[in-house]
Amino acid sequence: MLTELIHELRAFLPPDAVLYEAEDVKPYECDGLSAYRRTAMIVVLPQTEEEIIKILQLCHSTKTPVVARGAGTGLSGGALPHHQGVLLSLARLKNVLEIDPVTRTARVQPGVRNLAISEAVASYGLYYAPDPSSQIACTIGGNVAENSGGVHCLKYGLTVHNILKLRVLMIDGQVIEMGSDALDSPGYDLLALMTGSEGMLGIVTEVTVKLIPKPDKAQLVMAAFDDVQKAADAVANVISAGIIPAGMEMMDKITIHAVEDFIHAGYDLDAAAILLCEADGMTEEVAEEIQKISTIMRESGAVKISISQNEADRLRFWAGRKAAFPAAGRVSPDYYCMDGTIPRKHLARVLRGIETLSVEYGLRCMNVFHAGDGNLHPLILYDANQPGELEKTEAFGARILEMCIEAGGTITGEHGVGIEKLDQMCLQFKPAERDLFHAIKAAFDPDGLLNPGKAIPTLHRCAELGGMHVHRGETKFATIPRF
Amino acid sequence: MLNTAEDLIHKINTAAESKRPLSIQGSNSKLFYGNQIAERAPDILDVSNYSGIVNYEPSELVITAKAGTRLTDLETALQTHQQMLAFEPPHFGENATLGGCIATGLSGPRRAYAGAARDFVLGVRILDGRGNDLHFGGQVMKNVAGYDVSRLMTGAMGTLGVLLEVSLKVLPLPTMEITLCMSMKEVEAIGKMHQWASKPLPISATCFYENHLFVRLSGAESAVHATRTQLGGEEIDQGKTFWQSIREHTHAFFRSGTRLWRLSIKSSTPPLPLPGQQLIEWGGALRWLATDESVDETTIRSQAEAAKGHATFFKGNKTSIQAFHPLPPAMMGLHKRLKQKFDPAGILNPGKMYPEY
Numbered sequence: 123m124l125t126e127l128i129h130e131l132r133a134f135l136p137p138d139a140v141l142y143e144a145e146d147v148k149p150y151e152c153d154g155l156s157a158y159r160r161t162a163m164i165v166v167l168p169q170t171e172e173e174i175i176k177i178l179q180l181c182h183s184t185k186t187p188v189v190a191r192g193a194g195t196g197l198s199g200g201a202l203p204h205h206q207g208v209l210l211s212l213a214r215l216k217n218v219l220e221i222d223p224v225t226r227t228a229r230v231q232p233g234v235r236n237l238a239i240s241e242a243v244a245s246y247g248l249y250y251a252p253d254p255s256s257q258i259a260c261t262i263g264g265n266v267a268e269n270s271g272g273v274h275c276l277k278y279g280l281t282v283h284n285i286l287k288l289r290v291l292m293i294d295g296q297v298i299e300m301g302s303d304a305l306d307s308p309g310y311d312l313l314a315l316m317t318g319s320e321g322m323l324g325i326v327t328e329v330t331v332k333l334i335p336k337p338d339k340a341q342l343v344m345a346a347f348d349d350v351q352k353a354a355d356a357v358a359n360v361i362s363a364g365i366i367p368a369g370m371e372m373m374d375k376i377t378i379h380a381v382e383d384f385i386h387a388g389y390d391l392d393a394a395a396i397l398l399c400e401a402d403g404m405t406e407e408v409a410e411e412i413q414k415i416s417t418i419m420r421e422s423g424a425v426k427i428s429i430s431q432n433e434a435d436r437l438r439f440w441a442g443r444k445a446a447f448p449a450a451g452r453v454s455p456d457y458y459c460m461d462g463t464i465p466r467k468h469l470a471r472v473l474r475g476i477e478t479l480s481v482e483y484g485l486r487c488m489n490v491f492h493a494g495d496g497n498l499h500p501l502i503l504y505d506a507n508q509p510g511e512l513e514k515t516e517a518f519g520a521r522i523l524e525m526c527i528e529a530g531g532t533i534t535g536e537h538g539v540g541i542e543k544l545d546q547m548c549l550q551f552k553p554a555e556r557d558l559f560h561a562i563k564a565a566f567d568p569d570g571l572l573n574p575g576k577a578i579p580t581l582h583r584c585a586e587l588g589g590m591h592v593h594r595g596e597t598k599f600a601t602i603p604r605f
Numbered sequence: 606m607l608n609t610a611e612d613l614i615h616k617i618n619t620a621a622e623s624k625r626p627l628s629i630q631g632s633n634s635k636l637f638y639g640n641q642i643a644e645r646a647p648d649i650l651d652v653s654n655y656s657g658i659v660n661y662e663p664s665e666l667v668i669t670a671k672a673g674t675r676l677t678d679l680e681t682a683l684q685t686h687q688q689m690l691a692f693e694p695p696h697f698g699e700n701a702t703l704g705g706c707i708a709t710g711l712s713g714p715r716r717a718y719a720g721a722a723r724d725f726v727l728g729v730r731i732l733d734g735r736g737n738d739l740h741f742g743g744q745v746m747k748n749v750a751g752y753d754v755s756r757l758m759t760g761a762m763g764t765l766g767v768l769l770e771v772s773l774k775v776l777p778l779p780t781m782e783i784t785l786c787m788s789m790k791e792v793e794a795i796g797k798m799h800q801w802a803s804k805p806l807p808i809s810a811t812c813f814y815e816n817h818l819f820v821r822l823s824g825a826e827s828a829v830h831a832t833r834t835q836l837g838g839e840e841i842d843q844g845k846t847f848w849q850s851i852r853e854h855t856h857a858f859f860r861s862g863t864r865l866w867r868l869s870i871k872s873s874t875p876p877l878p879l880p881g882q883q884l885i886e887w888g889g890a891l892r893w894l895a896t897d898e899s900v901d902e903t904t905i906r907s908q909a910e911a912a913k914g915h916a917t918f919f920k921g922n923k924t925s926i927q928a929f930h931p932l933p934p935a936m937m938g939l940h941k942r943l944k945q946k947f948d949p950a951g952i953l954n955p956g957k958m959y960p961e962y
Contacts, residue, residue, distance in 0.1 A: 194801065224873045247803065269749045280747065282756070283724050296935050304869040304914035305716065305890045308930040309940055309958070310765070311723055314756030318749045335805045358664040364687055364804050403869050404806055406827035463745040477818070495746035535747035550750055554737040561946035562752050564770030565939065 124163060127184065127208075131166060134176050139214075141165040150209050153194040153201040154256070157458070157512060158541055162189070162203030171327045175295040178325065181208055181292045187574050190321040192233065192264030195256040197459055200267065200320045200576055207574075210325065212263050218242045219328065226333040227286060227303070232263025232326050236270075239331060245473045248333040251278035254536070255444060256568040262329050269318030271536040273369040273443075276494035277402075278334070280536070282317040289328035290316060293567045303330065315562070321573040322539050323566040337402035340368065342436045343415045345424035346393035350374065352394035354469035356422035357493045360399065361466070363418055365411060370494030371443050374473065377488040377501075381450040387442030391424050397424075397493065398443055402434075411603030414604075446490040446501070454486070454503035457516045462526030462534035466496045475499055475525050483518040485511075497535035498526070524549060539577045547577075548584035556581065608654045610738060610769055616650055617736040617767065621729025621950040629763040631953055632704040637920050638709055639762050639928045643956030650767065652704055658682055660744070667727060669742045669772040672704030672844065679703060683775055691719040691776040695852050704768045710760025713852040714810035714821070717872075717887035723759040725774045731758060731766035734948025744772045763954040765947040772925060779809070779823035784844030786819050786837055791876045791885070794818040799873060799890040800824030806832050812851055813885040814858055821848060851886065851898060854920075858884045864921030866905055870914030877908055893919075902926050928957060937961060 124142070131140045132330035141147050142164045151159040163186075168174050181188045187207030194201055203209045215231035218239070223246040224226070228239060232595040236257040240249040254260055260270070266288065271280045278284070287301035303315035316323055316569055346352040353372060360367060373381070373389075373396050382389045389396055397419070401411035412429060419427050430436035442449075450457040464472055471487060478489045488501040504515040523533045524548045533539070547556070559578040563570065607613050620627045631653050656673035663686035665672040670679055676696050681690055693713030694706045712721040715962075728742030731754075742748055742755035754765040758766060778847075789797070792814040801808055807824030820836065822829045823845065833840070841847065850856035859865060861882045868877065872889035883895030894905065902918070909916035915930035932940060936957070944951070955962065 222873075223803065225871060226803060226878075269745055269753075273614050276746065279720070279724065281755070283720060292935075298935050298939065299932075302653060302869075302914060303871040304912075305872075305887060306710075306760075306869050308915045308917070309932050309936060310943065311710075311756050312751045312939070313760060317753065319752055324754075335803055337805045361666060362664040364780070366776065403824075404807070404828045405830060406831045407807070407825035408825050411823045463746060463747050465662075465667075467662065467665060492747075497745075497747050530666050530743070531745050532743050532748040532750050535745070536749060537753075538749050547750060552739070555739050555741065555751070558733065558737075558739060558754070558946070559751050560753075562943065564711065565942035588758055 123184070127164060127180070127183045127424040127440060128185065130180055131164065131177065135166060135168060135173060138376070139167040139169070140166070141309055141339040141370070147209070148493045150191065150194070150203060150205055150211070153191070153199060155197050155540065155542055157506070158202050160203050160205060162527050163206055164210035165209045165211060167211045167214050170290050171291070172292060174210070174325060174327060174373055177210060178291055178293055179295040180511050181571060182569070185569060185571065187571050189573050190263070190267070190292070190325055190349050192261035192267070193235070195260040196264060196268060196540065197461070197537040198534065198536050198542040200573070202541050202542035212261065216325065219554050221246070223248065224386055225303070226335075227330055228333060229328060230262055231328060232266070233470065234490045236260050236262055236265055240475070243333050247336050248407065249336055251284050252281050255447065262331065263326050266326050266329055267319065267321050267421040268536065268538040269425075271492070272496070273371055273492060276370065277368045279368050282314055285317065285329055286311065286332055287330035288313060288316055288326050290324040292324050294568070294573050296376060296507040298324070300449045301330070318538070320481060320540065320577040321570065322563055322577055337404075338404045339408045339410050340400055340402035340436060342438050342439050343399045343412060343419060344428045345397045345419040346390035346426040347395045347397070347423060348393065348425050349423070349472050350395045351470040352423040353397050354466070356397060356419055356424065357469065359418050359422050360415060360468055361494070365414060367399045367415065367494060369400040370492070371398045372396070372491055372493035373443060373446065374489040376448070377446055380444040380453045380488060381445050384449045384452055385442045385445045387438050388428070389442055392441050395426070398439055443490065446488065449501060450488055450501045455505045456503070457505065458502040458504065458519055459537070460500045460502070460519050461534045461537035462531055463495070463497045464526050464529040464531035467495070468497065468529040468531075469493065472525055472529055479518055481523050483514055485515060485518055487518070495535070496531065520546065541576055542582060544598065545580045545587055548587050553581060553584070555585065606654050607651055610655070610732070612650065612733060612766060612770070613650065613655065614738065617732055617734070617952070620648060620952045621735060624950050624952065626955050627954050629708070629767055630704030631696055632675070632700035634701040635705050635709050636697060639957045640960070641956065642954055643960065651769065653702060655769065656901065657700070661687060665744070666746070666775055667772055668775055669744060669770060670703050671770050672702060672768040674703045676701045676703060676706055679689070684778070687778045688775045689778050690725065690727055690773065692716055692722045693852055694722060695854065697853065701712040707759050707768055707771050708761065708763045712890070714812065714848050714886060716718050717811070717890055718809050718838045719776070721795035723756045725807035726755045726759050726771065727774055728756050728772040729755045729768060731768055733766045734950055734953050738769070742772065746774065758762055762958045764944060764958050767953065773806070780843065781820060781826045781827060781829045782809070782823045782835065782840050784819060784821045784847060785833065785838035786903055787909070788817050790816060794885070795873065800834070802888050806835070810848055811886065811888050819847065858882060858895060863897045864895070865919045866894040866896065867917040867919040868892040868894060868909045868912070868914060869917070870904070870909055874912040875932035877912065879905060879908060898922070906930060926958070
């Protein structure tokens with residue numbers, strides 16, 4: 123079957139676009155969640171929509187699974203290949219097709235990098251707002267699949283708020299346009315359904331994004347606190363005062379030390395927590411807002427407040443936050459990033475819970491997160507070479523996610539479920555809800571060929587886990603059942 | 606009276622068994638919107654008694670309420686904490702409910718600048734066509750666990766499920782709001798709206814009617830003042846009343862024809878040569894057309910399509926005109942399959958959206 127498939131693919135794809143030798147498919151064995159690796163039967167690298175249609179038609183008729191992949195920066199294993207499947211790389215579709223500065227939109231191919239969109243439209247004074255940390259590398263197609271956020275999404279929204287139209291291929295190669303060049307479209311909101319669907323419903327071949335004018339000014343307040351609770355209260359106080367900051371990020375002590383060693387951003391090493399709070403917009407309103415924010419920080423008990431006086435300052439303050447991941451990599455051989463989201467009011471409580479678990483599991487955990495929208499990114503530090511430590515890490519992570527669900531939150535704010543959080547999906551959703559997810563999938567992809575085994579756990583898997591008692595580790599590497 | 610979720614579930618189960626269609630109703634403020642239900646005398650599923658605010662914490666920017674909650678009650682609660690529903694949903698009736706607001710998915714003047722109803726929906730609790738009580742999304746700002754069923758429900762006209770509870774993101778009320786008016790021709794106004802939108806100005810609504818362009822500025826005092834100087838025009842006293850009349854369709858324009866069409870199109874489209882009166886909102890992206898029976902549906906729909914958008918027969922003598930713009934066959938197929946999954950017996954508002962399901 124492999125030989126036949128390769129033969130048929132090579133009939134319309136150039137030789138360098140069909141990979142199947144072990145050493146050629148190896149680079150595609152994992153995405154940003156490298157603890158999970160699997161080799162694809164075939165990797166295809168098409169360059170046009172016509173080629174993708176033919177690939178899908180072929181896979182459809184031969185019942186071959188298809189896993190789409192952008193830049194492979196995903197953190198939940200959503201692009202983990204399928205042993206008997208085709209890995210469909212969209213990285214070669216990287217053209218900006220159209221920029222309309224008047225309506226402030228751009229039509230781009232899925233392989234265009236997130237940051238490349240903003241670069242392409244910068245001369246018009248516009249930019250694309252969602253800015254996931256991986257924006258230098260990650261593609262817009264992947265952003266749509268995961269509904270990516272970033273540090274500015276409290277004010278500017280997630281991917282779903284910043285795209286207008288998608289051109290989508292169904293598994294049988296049919297083209298469907300979702301959304302439109304207007305602000306809405308007739309029928310169901312399939313644009314929203316498609317966003318964040320993790321490659322399970324269709325293959326995106328074009329994305330029309332909304333662009334927004336660059337603010338005249340952005341300024342940052344950095345506030346240090348001697349107590350996490352006070353920092354968490356400050357976050358609530360800013361919001362309660364009617365301010366929607368452009369970004370509001372928090373780092374805990376262990377993170378501050380790790381990044382300060384590395385970046386020298388000027389963070390207060392005595393602080394228990396640091397808040398970075400940014401205001402942007404017209405020069406006049408930024409000045410007004412920054413003043414209000416500083417006052418609130420002081421009243422909330424900040425022990426030290428610094429305000430960026432120029433762009434260099436601002437970027438330096440941000441540099442530490444943005445370097446949290448590489449900093450984790452410097453202080454530990456491996457780290458595991460979680461993505462739970464909770465109502466803000468539970469921030470301090472959940473952080474204390476994580477601290478307790480950290481002691482229980484004997485693993486350090488750095489906390490950096492989007493405080494404005496309650497999206498936590500605990501980074502569990504571990505060493506994969508120590509026998510049993512990965513399993514311990516995963517168990518620790520699972521406990522954090524359970525705590526997020528208990529706090530009325532969710533297991534994933536922006537990284538997606540992928541292969542990683544299937545077990546926690548059993549906790550967050552009841553059987554009837556998961557049934558409906560499978561039914562939605564079947565309405566798009568009746569044979570279950572698109573990214574099988576990801577995002578939504580089978581009833582069988584959840585049943586085996588046994589209700590609320592998720593036993594960690596044991597099932598992680600088991601073969602994922604297909605549906 | 607149907608007061609509890611159990612009552613509603615029981616009614617759905619009975620309807621599903623007998624395959625008797627249900628017409629989902631709140632206060633009936635938007636009964637005119639969409640098509641008539643396929644069944645002549647459907648049973649009524651009245652959700653208006655399933656009401657009340659479930660949870661509201663201003664510092665979380667989230668409010669959760671039952672579907673029968675009156676929009677005015679919701680907005681009053683938000684106002685107490687200087688917050689608002691930023692998509693400015695039209696009520697079209699004093700008892701308009703949250704359920705109807707989300708089921709129709711309609712948004713008001715602020716839509717082009719703050720987002721639509723669907724952008725603010727964070728989570729829902731629904732009953733599907735089998736009477737299953739289901740939760741999707743949640744009360745947090747970011748949530749990518751599972752497919753986005755919450756937003757799918759928005760604007761689905763009750764055809765996929767009965768809304769029980771909705772969680773919405775809310776925003777602070779702007780500290781200052783003023784309305785400017787300037788006189789100019791339509792083509793010039795469309796140009797101006799785009800010119801302004803390409804700068805980071807605190808514009809929260811635009812409207813063009815009878816050679817007057819109205820623009821609302823909302824935000825920090827300093828920003829509003831600076832923008833006012835930049836834009837020029839006259840500040841009007843009755844700004845609030847004016848925008849209310851656009852939002853609620855009480856403005857005289859909305860009575861100037863026997864049929865009201867809603868054309869949602871690419872914002873930069875030049876003035877549309879259609880007979881009747883027009884009123885523009887949303888920076889050019891929404892064109893209301895008040896006309897009569899002499900203008901045929903095909904002309905209107907084809908102009909909307911040429912302008913990369915769609916036309917909705919919003920209100921007027923129903924006759925045989927479909928409310929919503931026809932869908933391409935592949936799209937219709939997908940809609941029917943989705944409907945079948947959510948409501949296999951086809952009992953929830955059948956035909957309300959399209960005659961096909």
